[in-house]
Amino acid sequence: MSNDGFNFETIDKKWQEKWENEKLYQVDGESGKPKYYVLDMFPYPSAAGLHVGHPEGYTANDILARFKMMNGYEVLHPMGWDAFGLPTENYALKMKIHPEIATAENILNFRRQIKRFGFSYDWSREVNTTDPEYYKWTQWIFVKLFENGLAYEKQALINWCPSCKTGLANEEVVDGKCDRCGAKIERKNLKQWMLRITSYAERLINDLDLVDWPEDVKTMQKNWIGKSTGALVNFHVKNTQEDLEIFTTRPDTIFGVTYMVMSPEHPFLDKVLSGQKKKELNKYRELIQSKSDLERTELNKDKTGISTGLFCINPLTNEDIPIFVADYVMMGYGTGAIMAVPAHDQRDFDFAKKYNISIVPVIEPFDGIVPTEEAFDAVGTMINSGEFNGIKSDDAKEKIISFIEEQKLGKKSIQYKLRDWIFSRQRFWGEPIPIVHCEKCGAVAIPVEELPLKLPDVEFYETSGTGESPLAKMPEWVNTTCPKCGSKAKRETNTMPQWAGSSWYYIRYTDPKCTTGIASKEAINYWLPVDTYIGGREHTNLHLLYVRFWHKFLQDIGVVDCPEPFARLRNQGMVIAEDGRKMSKSLGNVVNPDEVLDKYGADVIRLYEMFMGPFNQESVWNTKGIEGVNRFLYKVWDLFDPKLLIKCCDDETNRLVHKTVKKVTHDIEEFSFNTAISAMMIFVNHLHKLKMKPKNALKILLCLLAPFAPHISEELWENFGETSSIFKSKWPEFNSELCKDTEIVVPIQINGKMRDKVIVSAEIKESELKERVLAREKVKVFIGEKKIVKWIIIPLRLVNLVVK
RNA sequence: GCCGGAGUGGCGAAACUGGUAGACGCACAGGACUUAAAAUCCUGCGGUAGCAAUACUGUAACGGUUCGACUCCGUUCUCCGGCACCA
Numbered sequence: 033m034s035n036d037g038f039n040f041e042t043i044d045k046k047w048q049e050k051w052e053n054e055k056l057y058q059v060d061g062e063s064g065k066p067k068y069y070v071l072d073m074f075p076y077p078s079a080a081g082l083h084v085g086h087p088e089g090y091t092a093n094d095i096l097a098r099f100k101m102m103n104g105y106e107v108l109h110p111m112g113w114d115a116f117g118l119p120t121e122n123y124a125l126k127m128k129i130h131p132e133i134a135t136a137e138n139i140l141n142f143r144r145q146i147k148r149f150g151f152s153y154d155w156s157r158e159v160n161t162t163d164p165e166y167y168k169w170t171q172w173i174f175v176k177l178f179e180n181g182l183a184y185e186k187q188a189l190i191n192w193c194p195s196c197k198t199g200l201a202n203e204e205v206v207d208g209k210c211d212r213c214g215a216k217i218e219r220k221n222l223k224q225w226m227l228r229i230t231s232y233a234e235r236l237i238n239d240l241d242l243v244d245w246p247e248d249v250k251t252m253q254k255n256w257i258g259k260s261t262g263a264l265v266n267f268h269v270k271n272t273q274e275d276l277e278i279f280t281t282r283p284d285t286i287f288g289v290t291y292m293v294m295s296p297e298h299p300f301l302d303k304v305l306s307g308q309k310k311k312e313l314n315k316y317r318e319l320i321q322s323k324s325d326l327e328r329t330e331l332n333k334d335k336t337g338i339s340t341g342l343f344c345i346n347p348l349t350n351e352d353i354p355i356f357v358a359d360y361v362m363m364g365y366g367t368g369a370i371m372a373v374p375a376h377d378q379r380d381f382d383f384a385k386k387y388n389i390s391i392v393p394v395i396e397p398f399d400g401i402v403p404t405e406e407a408f409d410a411v412g413t414m415i416n417s418g419e420f421n422g423i424k425s426d427d428a429k430e431k432i433i434s435f436i437e438e439q440k441l442g443k444k445s446i447q448y449k450l451r452d453w454i455f456s457r458q459r460f461w462g463e464p465i466p467i468v469h470c471e472k473c474g475a476v477a478i479p480v481e482e483l484p485l486k487l488p489d490v491e492f493y494e495t496s497g498t499g500e501s502p503l504a505k506m507p508e509w510v511n512t513t514c515p516k517c518g519s520k521a522k523r524e525t526n527t528m529p530q531w532a533g534s535s536w537y538y539i540r541y542t543d544p545k546c547t548t549g550i551a552s553k554e555a556i557n558y559w560l561p562v563d564t565y566i567g568g569r570e571h572t573n574l575h576l577l578y579v580r581f582w583h584k585f586l587q588d589i590g591v592v593d594c595p596e597p598f599a600r601l602r603n604q605g606m607v608i609a610e611d612g613r614k615m616s617k618s619l620g621n622v623v624n625p626d627e628v629l630d631k632y633g634a635d636v637i638r639l640y641e642m643f644m645g646p647f648n649q650e651s652v653w654n655t656k657g658i659e660g661v662n663r664f665l666y667k668v669w670d671l672f673d674p675k676l677l678i679k680c681c682d683d684e685t686n687r688l689v690h691k692t693v694k695k696v697t698h699d700i701e702e703f704s705f706n707t708a709i710s711a712m713m714i715f716v717n718h719l720h721k722l723k724m725k726p727k728n729a730l731k732i733l734l735c736l737l738a739p740f741a742p743h744i745s746e747e748l749w750e751n752f753g754e755t756s757s758i759f760k761s762k763w764p765e766f767n768s769e770l771c772k773d774t775e776i777v778v779p780i781q782i783n784g785k786m787r788d789k790v791i792v793s794a795e796i797k798e799s800e801l802k803e804r805v806l807a808r809e810k811v812k813v814f815i816g817e818k819k820i821v822k823w824i825i826i827p828l829r830l831v832n833l834v835v836k
Numbered sequence: 837g838c839c840g841g842a843g844u845g846g847c848g849a850a851a852c853u854g855g856u857a858g859a860c861g862c863a864c865a866g867g868a869c870u871u872a873a874a875a876u877c878c879u880g881c882g883g884u885a886g887c888a889a890u891a892c893u894g895u896a897a898c899g900g901u902u903c904g905a906c907u908c909c910g911u912u913c914u915c916c917g918g919c920a921c922c923a
Binding site: 656780 | 838859860861876916
């Protein structure tokens with residue numbers, strides 16, 4: 033190295049200590065400046081420690097936070113720990129230590145690693161979801177949900193992970209496997225606490241219009257909520273007093289119904305079947321039960337079912353139609369029963385073919401060719417449909433719904449795929465659900481004054497796997513009295529899922545020590561919503577859906593005022609290992625940030641993480657690539673030779689200053705950090721070529737670089753004689769007029785092909801430009817004998833001659 | 837199957853509302869400095885042909901619109917992500 037002054041170890045340490053002593057990043061909401069709330073998805077502190085993927089998002093947000101600070105904002109930028117949950121509990125069981133101790137150790141390690149990057153966190157606001165002073169308020173929110181009828185108990189067939197020995201929410205099941213451990217999910221019938229997220233379905237869809245989130249994330253949430261519009265229609269069951277209610281999105285196909293299907297779990301079947309048919313049903317149910325969800329979906333191609341021997345009457349045709357039971361109809365959606373139209377639904381078509389059920393087309397394709405080997409599910413003309421014949425099928429939809437409503441056969445209806453949130457976990461390391469089961473009063477919430485309901489103080493516990501929480505085996509904790517009537521009562525022994533604590537932490541940060549509520553109203557109203565939120569795309573249908581649900585509930589009970597928690601969301605892409613695979617412990621390809629920090633220091637790793645590629649895209653870790661940004665920072669350091677400074681800037685340099693400020697300012701706002709760094713590299717390469725370095729250009733460079741590489745920037749700033757932090761200085765301004773070049777290179781095309789270039793003044797008149805172009809030897813050659821048909825002149829950009 | 841997103845040098849990538857494709861960085865090659873190496877500095881670097889000026893060709897493939905297409909339209913292929921019997 034050509035210098036000996038740049039020692040990142042001392043510089044990093046010096047500035048991190050200084051920032052901490054000066055409380056540079058602590059905010060109180062009383063500065064009088066406009067606020068800006070920058071938030072990272074807080075990490076789950078695992079035993080494995082930080083990997084290089086974590087700091088990508090943190091660095092981006094830190095750049096934004098420092099940029100906003102320099103632009104005159106009071107910036108709230110907090111960090112904390114999402115520390116309850118299975119991995120820690122499993123780790124603790126394995127190591128035979130208490131999860132509380134394991135959690136404390138993991139947090140210690142995470143905090144140490146994160147601090148090495150020199151992020152601008154206000155550490156005085158740190159939160160920890162496992163702290164009783166925190167989970168007191170998580171429990172409080174649960175009590176409020178309970179009091180408002182949004183938390184309820186239900187005996188239900190739920191997703192059960194045999195390896196984690198707990199029930200899971202639908203959102204935690206991926207491809208029929210446990211999101212955490214990959215074990216195949218089983219079904220288990222358990223009494224569960226559920227949260228009524230479904231009553232917020234409509235608002236969860238509509239309010240996506242209020243936020244600046246990536247479109248794909250919005251779409252994913254919309255699809256997950258899965259709204260569909262159709263009708264509920266009653267079909268009378270022959271020889272009974274009963275009606276069978278079905279949901280359909282295709283009322284236009286009602287005349288084509290040739291059979292009905294009920295889900296095997298449908299309770300109606302128990303009411304109406306007896307004898308031999310009942311036996312057949314039970315046999316079929318056993319067959320279904322023995323299959324996991326995964327196998328059940330694998331049955332896709334080959335549909336199974338049994339006949340019930342019962343018939344319905346089609347309310348529009350008065351024809352008798354048979355009722356079947358088949359597992360391609362789910363109990364959890366709509367009414368658990370469908371009308372089957374094989375001519376216009378592929379699933380019904382497959383089933384009808386297999387069981388020889390008739391297929392009656394009621395919609396004719398516009399080309400008149402009715403397919404016979406598959407269902408026709410597009411729009412066409414109505415046929416075989418009585419008075420509706422001849423009209424377009426999508427117009428018929430509305431007409432038939434109206435008709436059905438007039439005849440009191442059914443009504444218009446909206447259904448969602450979203451299910452209520454299964455909220456109980458049969459594990460130890462989570463917030464205890466603050467409910468007491470009283471012999472007389474039933475489920476009673478624990479009064480607020482008695483919260484937090486702490487986890488029992490035990491040395492060791494085991495996960496039962498029976499569907500009971502380990503807490504159930506602690507009678508001294510379980511047995512209690514009813515807060516309402518004083519009778520004997522038992523505590524709820526299930527705990528909350530990991531997603532509970534993370535569903536409101538962004539509120540706690542605004543007032544982390546508040547003892548009178550989840551945060552004071554002033555703090556909430558001052559800081560919320562979060563202005564920019566950063567995290568991985570994998571949380572779209574879990575965390576981000578749950579948070580929005582809780583937020584809307586908190587809005588309904590007057591705790592928060594804004595409709596959405598996160599005004600702007602940006603996703604970081606994953607960091608892939610050098611071998612092109614996902615970084616994982618088992619593959620041994622994980623890059624530990626500690627090693628990179630030891631070798632290069634905080635500024636280099638920060639810069640590299642941002643330079644790897646576009647922020648929201650997956651990027652591959654490349655050890656060689658780090659050298660490039662390392663060289664860049666050394667080059668910056670070398671520019672600051674006090675013997676080579678001059679006051680004034682030449683015109684060219686001055687233009688580049690303005691151009692660079694413009695580009696970096698714009699790119700930070702747009703999260704285009706890689707191109708911002710590239711612009712600074714161009715700037716530095718230019719300064720490097722100058723014999724004498726203009727002082728004002730160097731100072732501006734430092735300001736631009738400071739959010740990216742804060743340590744080295746502060747050090748050089750101080751060397752320049754500045755006495756207060758560079759982050760207290762103003763972000764440089766640019767003048768668009770001064771970005772303009774006086775001389776420009778104009779490319780000349782002939783018939784759209786690049787042929788020549790000419791250097792002209794930026795202010796050149798069109799007539800003069802034409803002359804200059806025609807004077808070019810090459811242009812003359814290419815025109816030759818041909819005639820100029822058209823001049824296309826794009827000012828400052830190019831000239832194109834059309835010749836014939 | 838359905839819904840998103842993406843395909844650009846040896847590699848990571850850039851290109852504003854259609855206007856010089858490959859900025860910036862990595863790797864590589866040549867040179868300077870050095871006893872030598874590392875570091876640093878300078879030069880070159882999509883492909884084909886040519887000593888060269890230069891020409892042709894080139895942004896997954898094919899076709900279209902346009903004076904002009906990585907960018908717009910159509911068809912196809914590949915990869916990634918999400919959903920998946922949701923009636």
